[in-house]
Amino acid sequence: MADTYQHYIGGEWTDGEGSETFTSTNPATGETLGEFHRGTPADVERAVEAADAAEEEWQTLSHIDRAEYLWDVYHELRDRTDELAEVVTKECGKEISEGRADVVEAYHMVEWAAGDARHPKGDVVPSEIPEKDAYMRRKPRGVVGCITPWNFPVAIPFWHMAVALVEGNTVVWKPAEQTPWCGQIIAEMMVDAGIPDGVFNLVQGFGDAGNAIVEDDAVDTVLFTGSSEVGQGIASKVGGEPGKLAACEMGGKNAVVVTEAADLDIAVHSAVMSSFKTTGQRCVSSERLIVHEDVYDEFKQRFVDVAESVAVGDPLSEDTFMGPLVDDDQVEKFGKYNDLARQEGANVLVDREDLDPEEIPDGHEDGHWVGPFVYEIDYSPDLRCIHEEVFGPHVALLEYSGDVERAVEIHNDTPYGLAGAIISEDYRQINYYRDNAELGLAYGNLPCIGAEVQLPFGGVKKSGNGYPSAREVIEAVTERTAWTLNNSKDIQMAQGLSADIKTGDDD
Ligand code: UN1
Secondary structure, three states, X not given: OOOEEOEEEOOEEEOOOOOOEEEEEOOOOOOEEEEEEOOOHHHHHHHHHHHHHHHHHHHHOOHXXXXXXXXXXXXXXXXXXXXXXXXXXXXXXXXXXXXXXHHHHHHHXXXXXXXXXXXXXXXXXXXXXXXXXXXXXXXXXOEEEEEOOOOOOOHHHHHHHHHHHHOOOEEEEEOOOOOHHHHHHHHHHXXXXXXXXXXXXXXXXXXXXXXXXXXXXXXXXXXXXXXXXXXXXXHHHHHOOOOOEEEEEOOOOEEEXXXXXXXXXXXXXXXXXXXXXXXXXXXXXXXXXXXXXXXXHHHHHXXXXXXXHOOEOOOOXXXXXXXXXXXXXXXHHHHHHHHHHHHOOOEEEEEOOOOOHHHOXXXXXXXXXXXXXXXXXXXXXXXXXXXXXXXXXXXXXXXXXXXXXXXXXXXXXXXXXXEEEEEOOOHXXXXXXXXXXXXXXXXXXXXXXXXXXXXXXXXXXXXXXXXXXXXXXXXXXXXXXXXXXXXXXXXXXXXXXXXXXXXXXXX
């Protein structure tokens, strides 16, 4: 393997056209993990050309034959789960059980997509005319551009790519610049599986490379998972280009609602997991806890006790609950939003923004360490700190009085709508929330994280359009044809439409 890791374009490892390189660093230690060539728009162009050229032959294979390549990847992911889990943890900082779950989620996705190749496909649809057979067929869209985030550096690439490939598309993938090593290993797995040249292409790099994927005319679908700003930009750019499609999944300002009918053991457990797993860096993480006044004081006390003591530390250690933030930018953003909350009148309950030096594990002084920041604040529609996504362990407690309707009103007052949970023993409250909360992933008596790959994953409002993920990604990577075949010699039309051809001679 080269000293500086390369791109994989058209079946070859290559340095690309650019002269710049970048490094991947361990967010827990600051140690350099590897050096990578930085892709340029010219590299993306070559990769898209290779993908475009490979499309026709790839589509001559059956779904089942294409899935065979993915089964090889599946087995390699399973065989190398522990090794890859450690790479995930070293590269993005989430603790080791989360690093492992990322890889497990990835092979679940590959299993789902490859297994789906043998499942019945399409719908037979009734026609008004008995002599007509109508049914649906799907065709691959062509070249799929995939832009993936660092927080699930193995699972999310497979959300995008597994179904896209089995359905007959070819792929150009740009992993997040924070996690290129995971990208490298996934590319090696594709190569090991013998995937035909040009069917899978990897370009390492930053936003300029991602943008080149979005702007390339030969890319038919763009799949994006990541920040709201970038996603909105992609959606509006692609939306203006006829024939091109974007499916984007962005962040959230998710909430857990705790009603007066909640079991508080479940409430505290769920809130801690929702807010602090992955150090608050899941797009489904919860930064708002909306709690009824009758249980507020007890919930607050118990939640604060855990937030004060929750274990921040070496993500490779089994005893850690929270690893570091991914990079300096995230630490800075977290600090800014904590200050903003203070300025907006927050009563700070837990402030572990600057951890005590003894809390930082030996040899990890250069990591991006923070702990929970928890505050209470009176709900107001004008507060920025409870409306804007931080992507860190920044948590607002919001007390409400009255019915579950009021909790849902506060819940819905964000521009986002990705994930959320309600904690209640009252099924009427749960059903009200189910029917009225604006979100794509909803949970009852559970944390608002941890969706499985066989469920659709995505949100409403600013959280996304389309589903670049899991089962539903099929809509973004295929086109449907509604096919109707006439079994009679006569042409007969639905809706009572006349099929008679009338001429001037008729009268
Ligand atoms: C993300 O939050 O960025 O549902 C992805 C979950 C995981 C995926 C999360 N399956 O929490």
